Amino acid sequence: xxxxxxxxxxxxxxxxxxxxxxxxxxxxxxxxxxxxxxxxxxxxxxxxxxxxxxxxxxxxxxxxxxxxxxxxxxxxxxxxxxxxxxxxxxxxxxxxxxxxxxxxxxxxxxxxxxxxxxxxxxxxxxxxxxxxxxxxxxxxxxxxxxxxxxxxxxxxxxxxxxxxxxxxxxxxxxxxxxxxxxxxxxxxxxxxxxxxxxxxxxxxxxxxxxxxxxxxxxxxxxxxxxxxxxxxxxxxxxxxxxxxxxxxxxxxxxxxxxxxxxxxxxxxxxxxxxxxxxxxxxxxxxxxxxxxxxxxxxxxxxxxxxxxxxxxxxxxxxxxxxxxxxxxxxxxxxxxxxxxxxxxxxxxxxxxxxxxxxxxxxxxxxxxxxxxxxxxxxxxxxxxxxxxxxxxxxxxxxxxxxxxxxxxxx
Amino acid sequence: xxxxxxxxxxxxxxxxxxxxxxxxxxxxxxxxxxxxxxxxxxxxxxxxxxxxxxxxxxxxxxxxxxxxxxxxxxxxxxxxxxxxxxxxxxxxxxxxxxxxxxxxx
Ligand SMILES: Cc1cc2nc3c(=O)[nH]c(=O)nc-3n(C[C@H](O)[C@H](O)[C@H](O)COP(=O)(O)OP(=O)(O)OC[C@H]3O[C@@H](n4cnc5c(N)ncnc54)[C@H](O)[C@@H]3O)c2cc1C
Numbered sequence: 001x002x003x004x005x006x007x008x009x010x011x012x013x014x015x016x017x018x019x020x021x022x023x024x025x026x027x028x029x030x031x032x033x034x035x036x037x038x039x040x041x042x043x044x045x046x047x048x049x050x051x052x053x054x055x056x057x058x059x060x061x062x063x064x065x066x067x068x069x070x071x072x073x074x075x076x077x078x079x080x081x082x083x084x085x086x087x088x089x090x091x092x093x094x095x096x097x098x099x100x101x102x103x104x105x106x107x108x109x110x111x112x113x114x115x116x117x118x119x120x121x122x123x124x125x126x127x128x129x130x131x132x133x134x135x136x137x138x139x140x141x142x143x144x145x146x147x148x149x150x151x152x153x154x155x156x157x158x159x160x161x162x163x164x165x166x167x168x169x170x171x172x173x174x175x176x177x178x179x180x181x182x183x184x185x186x187x188x189x190x191x192x193x194x195x196x197x198x199x200x201x202x203x204x205x206x207x208x209x210x211x212x213x214x215x216x217x218x219x220x221x222x223x224x225x226x227x228x229x230x231x232x233x234x235x236x237x238x239x240x241x242x243x244x245x246x247x248x249x250x251x252x253x254x255x256x257x258x259x260x261x262x263x264x265x266x267x268x269x270x271x272x273x274x275x276x277x278x279x280x281x282x283x284x285x286x287x288x289x290x291x292x293x294x295x296x297x298x299x300x301x302x303x304x305x306x307x308x309x310x311x312x313x314x315x316x317x318x319x320x321x322x323x324x325x326x327x328x329x330x331x332x333x334x335x336x337x338x339x340x341x342x343x344x345x346x347x348x349x350x351x352x353x354x355x356x357x358x359x360x361x362x363x364x365x366x367x368x369x370x371x372x373x374x375x376x377x378x379x380x381x382x383x384x385x386x387x388x389x390x391x392x393x394x395x396x397x398x399x400x401x402x403x404x405x406x407x408x409x410x
Numbered sequence: 411x412x413x414x415x416x417x418x419x420x421x422x423x424x425x426x427x428x429x430x431x432x433x434x435x436x437x438x439x440x441x442x443x444x445x446x447x448x449x450x451x452x453x454x455x456x457x458x459x460x461x462x463x464x465x466x467x468x469x470x471x472x473x474x475x476x477x478x479x480x481x482x483x484x485x486x487x488x489x490x491x492x493x494x495x496x497x498x499x500x501x502x503x504x505x506x507x508x509x510x511x512x513x514x515x
Binding site: 220222224236237266267 | 475477481482487488490491495496497
């Protein structure tokens with residue numbers, strides 16, 4: 001028997017378990033997946049928790065619900081990947097030998113990376129919404145908040161779901177309106193990038209939104225520290241932005257196990273071939289989802305496209321054939337803009353987001369790069385799709401693995 | 411893409427003035443590009459950064475980050491901002507004849 005071992009049972013690891021369970025010959029292969037947690041979080045749903053639009057129960061399910069029969073699930077922390085000897089050690093002392101390894105340990109926020117962030121203000125008037133605890137604490141704070149300087153801040157790139165901080169800002173703006181306190185809130189969006197959006201084309205087309213909503217943009221801000229005594233964030237160039245309530249996206253990094261195993265870059269992301277998804281360290285190690293160092297977006301939709309490519313390539317690898325499936329960087333994201341509307345963007349390594357219709361050329365129903373109500377409904381429907389289609393390794397209706405150029409104004 | 415003469419040598423640069431071919435670079439060019447980005451004189455500290463960037467690009471390839479300059483190059487981040495005000499990575503890579511760092515997607 002040969003062993004295929006998957007590290008991490010989040011979005012990407014779970015999809016790979018499902019795909020490979022269908023494709024691998026069970027007389028020859030045993031599939032095992034390891035994760036430290038019992039709970040599978042629908043992370044895109046964290047965005048809605050601070051505004052009480054989703055409750056905790058809307059974003060959690062048991063991981064085992066999604067692990068197919070025939071795949072062994074081990075709940076334990078992964079201690080080290082001994083990639084010279086094809087072996088993984090777990091925190092309980094067990095070790096697992098593998099013939100093929102898939103790393104899907106994702107990325108997480110590391111507040112300690114920014115000086116002063118993890119101080120007395122943390123979760124009192126300084127919050128994150130990238131964890132369920134942070135999102136829930138923020139909801140409780142926002143419920144009774146009377147207004148003041150509200151600062152949304154992005155520490156450094158890359159972060160998972162790069163549009164989430166902007167969506168958060170738009171939803172917050174709508175939330176303050178609804179609570180009747182918008183006039184008492186000064187909103188500021190602080191980013192290390194030169195514009196609000198990470199993609200130039202989006203900044204050009206959608207930049208007006210911040211103006212229209214009365215949100216001040218502070219670009220090119222490289223944060224040096226958060227001064228929680230004086231409630232200001234300070235940049236390396238001595239710029240200061242004062243806040244009463246700060247919502248920040250701290251530095252995102254790969255898991256510490258990657259660093260311990262000597263497999264990561266400076267942010268613990270694993271150097272990976274951008275097309276085949278094979279690791280650069282060892283030919284029998286593959287990497288998927290947020291754990292990679294790819295220049296594509298770190299998003300669930302991206303992991304979904306990668307899973308199709310990686311399944312194909314692992315089968316080729318097993319048969320000793322050339323790996324011909326190639327990931328093109330395809331990403332597809334809804335961007336909530338508040339008041340029941342949203343944008344949709346679709347892009348890849350080569351093409352920036354453009355206008356058009358999606359997924360059916362000329363028909364839609366979704367409109368690219370324009371604010372519509374149906375895009376918002378698409379975003380809400382994504383939760384259902386996530387649990388029932390994406391995690392179960394089924395194709396998303398009408399959406400192809402590779403970006404399609406038809407129906408777009410390229 | 412355009413042809414340009416820097417420090418007496420004809421080179422190819424992109425729309426933003428970054429050298430297209432890092433191997434065409436020499437130290438005299440660094441001094442001249444530095445003036446273009448409003449750094450009148452390159453001190454030893456500037457050179458420490460430039461030399462690290464060149465070495466790292468050769469050995470590792472890929473895009474440099476401020477974190478990497480600190481961790482692997484031992485260059486204090488605050489000092490880096492003082493040396494190259496208004497975008498240290500953008501300026502330092504340009505002076506070092508390297509591609510503009512891919513900031514993010
Ligand atoms: C606020 C927010 C909003 C988002 N919105 C969207 C959106 O609208 N659309 C979209 O497509 N994506 C969105 N995303 C991104 C999406 O959730 C992630 O890209 C996706 O979950 C990545 O999947 P993954 O499998 O790579 O990582 P994860 O799903 O995070 O899974 C990694 C798993 O590895 C486990 N693990 C890590 N280290 C260890 C260890 N040492 N031992 C044991 N187990 C370990 C973790 O417990 C975890 O279960 C959002 C994310 C956030 C935070």
